[in-house]
Amino acid sequence: xxxxxxxxxxxxxxxxxxxxxxxxxxxxxxxxxxxxxxxxxxxxxxxxxxxxxxxxxxxxxxxxxxxxxxxxxxxxxxxxxxxxxxxxxxxxxxxxxxxxxxxxxxxxxxxxxxxxxxxxxxxxxxxxxxxxxxxxxxxxxxx
Amino acid sequence: xxxxxxxxxxxxxxxxxxxxxxxxxxxxxxxxxxxxxxxxxxxxxxxxxxxxxxxxxxxxxxxxxxxxxxxxxxxxxxxxxxxxxxxxxxxxxxxxxxxxxxxxxxxxxxxxxxxxxxxxxxxxxxxxxxxxxxxxxxxxxxxxxxxxxxxxxxxxxxxxxxxxxxxxxxxxxxxxxxxxxxxxxxxxxxxxxxxxxxxxxxxxxxxxxxxxxxxxxxxxxxxxxxxxxxxxxxxxxxxxxxxxxxxxxxxxxxxxxxxxxxxxxxxxxxxxxxxxxxxxxxxxxxxxxxxxxxxxxxxxxxxxxxxxxxxxxxxxxxxxxxxxxxxxxxxxxxxxxxxxxxxxxxxxxxxxxxxxxxxxxxxxxxxxxxxxxxxxxxxxxxxxxxxxxxxxxxxxxxxxxxxxxxxxxxxxxxxxxxxxxxxxxxxxxxxxxxx
Numbered sequence: 001x002x003x004x005x006x007x008x009x010x011x012x013x014x015x016x017x018x019x020x021x022x023x024x025x026x027x028x029x030x031x032x033x034x035x036x037x038x039x040x041x042x043x044x045x046x047x048x049x050x051x052x053x054x055x056x057x058x059x060x061x062x063x064x065x066x067x068x069x070x071x072x073x074x075x076x077x078x079x080x081x082x083x084x085x086x087x088x089x090x091x092x093x094x095x096x097x098x099x100x101x102x103x104x105x106x107x108x109x110x111x112x113x114x115x116x117x118x119x120x121x122x123x124x125x126x127x128x129x130x131x132x133x134x135x136x137x138x139x140x141x142x143x
Numbered sequence: 144x145x146x147x148x149x150x151x152x153x154x155x156x157x158x159x160x161x162x163x164x165x166x167x168x169x170x171x172x173x174x175x176x177x178x179x180x181x182x183x184x185x186x187x188x189x190x191x192x193x194x195x196x197x198x199x200x201x202x203x204x205x206x207x208x209x210x211x212x213x214x215x216x217x218x219x220x221x222x223x224x225x226x227x228x229x230x231x232x233x234x235x236x237x238x239x240x241x242x243x244x245x246x247x248x249x250x251x252x253x254x255x256x257x258x259x260x261x262x263x264x265x266x267x268x269x270x271x272x273x274x275x276x277x278x279x280x281x282x283x284x285x286x287x288x289x290x291x292x293x294x295x296x297x298x299x300x301x302x303x304x305x306x307x308x309x310x311x312x313x314x315x316x317x318x319x320x321x322x323x324x325x326x327x328x329x330x331x332x333x334x335x336x337x338x339x340x341x342x343x344x345x346x347x348x349x350x351x352x353x354x355x356x357x358x359x360x361x362x363x364x365x366x367x368x369x370x371x372x373x374x375x376x377x378x379x380x381x382x383x384x385x386x387x388x389x390x391x392x393x394x395x396x397x398x399x400x401x402x403x404x405x406x407x408x409x410x411x412x413x414x415x416x417x418x419x420x421x422x423x424x425x426x427x428x429x430x431x432x433x434x435x436x437x438x439x440x441x442x443x444x445x446x447x448x449x450x451x452x453x454x455x456x457x458x459x460x461x462x463x464x465x466x467x468x469x470x471x472x473x474x475x476x477x478x479x480x481x482x483x484x485x486x487x488x489x490x491x492x493x494x495x496x497x498x499x500x501x502x503x504x505x506x507x508x509x510x511x512x513x514x515x516x517x518x519x520x521x522x523x524x525x526x527x528x529x530x531x532x533x534x535x536x537x538x539x540x541x542x543x544x545x546x547x548x549x550x551x552x553x554x555x556x557x558x559x560x561x562x563x564x565x566x567x568x569x570x571x572x573x574x575x576x577x578x
Contacts, residue, residue, distance in 0.1 A: 007528030009521045011558045037530045042521075042556050044528055063560045065526045098529055116529075 001124050001134045002070035004052040005114070008045040009065040012038070020045060020064065027051075027058045032140065033114055035101035046101070048073070048114060050141045071116045073135040074127055078104070078111045086113055086132060093126040095119060112140070149265035149297070150258070153405050154460045158453065161461065165408055166199035168433035173197045173206070176439055179224040182217055183441060200408060203431060204419050208442045211244060214384065219245040223438050230437055235283045236383040236482055243283070246383050247437040253292065255434060259389035259403050260293020266392040266401065267377035268352035269323050271298035276316055278326035278334075279357065279480070280306045284549075285387030286357050286480065290325045293389065299323075306330065306480075309337050316350065317343055323352045327480040328360040328368060328376070332511040335371035350374050356381065356388055357480035359468045365397075378467060384443055385430045391465055396457045399464030406434045409463055410442070411451055414472040425450045427472050428465065446473045476572060478506060478513045481550050485571040488517055491543045495536070496524050503562045508576040515552040517544065520559050 010016050017036070024031060033048040049055045052068060059066045076082040083102075090097065100115040112135065117123045124134050148154050156164070174194040176183040186207045187193070196205060214222060219242075223230065231250050235243035248256065269275060275294045279286035287305055294301040302319055304312060306326065312334060315321065324331060331353050338345060353372065356379035368376045380400050381388035390407055391400035402409050407430045411420045414427040428445045448470045453463050476483045485504055492500035501520040506513060519525075519540065527533055533556060541554045563570060 005528075007526075009526050009533075009556070009558060011561065016558075039530055039534065042533070044530060044533070046528060065521050065523055065559050067523065067526055067528050069528050 001072070001136060002120060003048065003073045003114070003135065003137050003140050005069050005071045005116075006047045006049055006052055006055050006059070007067045007069055008047075008059060010036075010043045010045050012041055012043060017043075017045065020059065023059055023062050023064075024049065024055060027054060029055050029058070033101065033103040033112070035099075035114075037099065046099075048103075048140060052141075069116065070120065071114050072120055072123055072127075073140045074113050074115070075133040075135060076111050076113055078109055082111060083113065086127070089126050089130040089132065090117070090123055093122050095123045095126065147265055147270065148460070149262040154262060154401070154403075154462060156405070156461055158461055161404060162200055164405060165433060166201075168405075169200060169203065169408065169431065170194070170197060172431075172433050172439050173441070175224055176441060180222055180439075182213065182222055203408060203410065203442070206431075206441050208417065208429065208444050209440050210444050211384065211446075214244045214246075215242055218242050220247065222440075223247050225249055225436055234285050234288075234383055234387065236285070244384060246285075246387075249436040252386070252435050252437050255406065256289060256386050256389055257292040257296040259386065259406065260289050261296040262293075262403060263379050263389050263392035264290070264293045264297055264299070264323070264325075264354060266394045267323065267354040267379065268375060268395060269294065269297055269299050269354075273297075273299040273322045273352075274302065274320050274349075275299050275323040275325060276302045276304060276312070276319070276321040278304055278306050278312060278324065278330060279388075284481070285381070285383045289381070289388040290354070294325075309334065313337060313341055313343055317347055320349045322349050323354060324350060324372075324374065325354040327357050328355040328364055328378075329358065329479070329508065329511050329513060331355055331368050331372060331374075331376070332364065335368060336511060339371070345373060353377060354379055354392075358477040359470075362467070380465070380468070382445060384438075384440055385432060385445075386435060390430070394456060394458040394460060398456065399452060399466055401456065401460050401462040401464055402451075404462045407432055409451060409465065411449070414444075414448075422453055423450055425469065428468075444472075446471050446475060448472060474572065476504070476506060476574065478515050479550055481548060483515070483548055483550070487547055488544060489571075491540065491547055492519060494543065495540065497522065501559070501562050501564075502571065504572045506572065506574045506576060513576065515550060516555060517552045518555045518557045518562060520562055521556045522559055525556075 030050040031047050035046045037044045056068050076086050096118045098116040102113045127134050177194045229249045230247040232248040235245045277290045281287035353374040353376045365376050377393045379392045381390040391402040393400050410429040411426040420426045428447045428449050430443050431441050432439045447468045449466045449468050451463050455461050503518045505516040537554045544552045
């Protein structure tokens with residue numbers, strides 16, 4: 001139930017982000033969701049893309065420091081309390097979240113939460129027991 | 144100008160007599176190392192030499208060179224010429240990679256060092272009435288204790304304040320009536336500017352002399368220090384492998400550093416061929432210690448580039464004078480008085496699992512203090528997609544460099560291939576200091 005995420009090390013320099021995105025464009029890769037964690041000197045670009053393996057090897061060949069990590073994608077209602085609902089399930093299992101970002105699905109206006117947690121199996125188990133829909137790799141990439 | 148000597152008979156000895164004394168001492172030290180240090184015996188045997196082949200200074204060139212690497216290969220005590228029971232003090236300086244270079248002193252060596260530092264401090268204007276503020280670092284580094292013992296030997300008052308804590312330096316300088324300041328030249332300039340910015344009036348201070356060393360500095364920097372700090376700035380020279388500070392010192396004439404030749408024989412060689420160069424030519428400075436007991440060194444390659452003159456100085460001293468050091472034959476940097484080799488940083492990075500680290504050292508001088516930035520390319524081995532792990536990586540590299548080199552560095556994680564690759568020897572250093 002885990003989803004592959006591509007992470008890239010980016011220096012805080014003008015034009016660096018667009019270089020990476022251009023690389024993906026040349027590879028004809030579609031980016032489903034994107035987030036940047038930034039610090040004073042560097043950032044980490046995290047993405048869910050339709051062809052993670054191709055993106056990984058393509059960026060690596062272009063000389064970037066890339067890693068593939070596994071994250072959880074969980075569906076939530078786009079209503080007040082929707083995110084609260086998901087987070088409180090994780091809290092009840094004492095699952096710590098490393099980071100989290102979200103995007104909207106075009107078809108049914110549901111929101112998708114992408115999160116990296118310390119113990120993903122516990123998290124998936126808790127979410128599924130609470131009736132939340134945890135998306136598979138194919139479901140996420142085909143969006 | 145007062146022309147004071149600490150040991151006039153030696154410092155002003157007739158050069159022929161000096162050479163005879165050096166020859167006697169050299170013959171003795173060669174016998175000593177041949178019989179007591181297996182490394183030197185092996186090296187001499189390889190050249191087909193026995194101690195009797197060295198009959199005086201004129202035969203010195205026959206002996207093989209000693210390199211910093213040899214001290215490292217024989218870490219820690221392999222080159223000591225006496226049993227450890229005779230050693231009363233151990234100092235160390237940074238080696239070219241992880242392990243330091245270790246030197247041991249017998250009781251006589253400590254007395255000799257105090258004598259040489261008494262000469263040095265006297266050269267620099269210190270008398271028994273002086274108050275000497277010693278802002279060299281105390282510890283494994285030889286600077287602090289060298290100045291300390293020499294000052295005590297003269298009978299002057301030493302303030303063992305060690306380096307740093309500028310505010311307290313200024314307070315004591317004023318309240319204790321410091322006449323002589325001993326520190327690195329860059330710290331002297333830093334203190335001069337700190338005085339200008341403080342509420343202390345320079346006229347309230349009794350500062351007259353500065354004894355500055357442990358890093359290379361130019362005539363330009365000297366002028367700047369002399370103007371801003373209003374002291375006579377004296378250059379001193381030494382290295383722990385030879386004895387520490389106290390190898391050579393300028394006198395108040397400021398025209399070259401007198402080498403204390405009754406204990407150290409200097410040579411200038413061509414760093415590539417090893418051939419001895421005539422007086423006045425620029426080359427690598429090499430020292431043979433002829434009286435030190437703990438760890439005598441034979442033709443030790445300092446890697447410092449300078450030239451020598453044997454003319455008698457205006458001050459009356461007859462000892463050879465070396466010019467200010469003009470550069471290095473290796474890639475050693477001196478940052479805040481600390482010897483830094485790029486390879487030390489490399490071994491720290493290798494310890495982090497980075498088998499082929501790409502890094503760049505950027506050295507600068509900001510407000511007269513040296514700064515070191517280490518740029519490290521983040522490859523897949525080091526990378527994590529969590530910010531906190533990368534920040535932890537940054538902090539642990541910083542910590543490891545601090546504990547290896549003893550100086551702080553700013554670590555910047557950079558993208559792969561941002562550091563320029565070169566075809567030959569990798570360029571590891573950008574030194575923006577104007578020294």
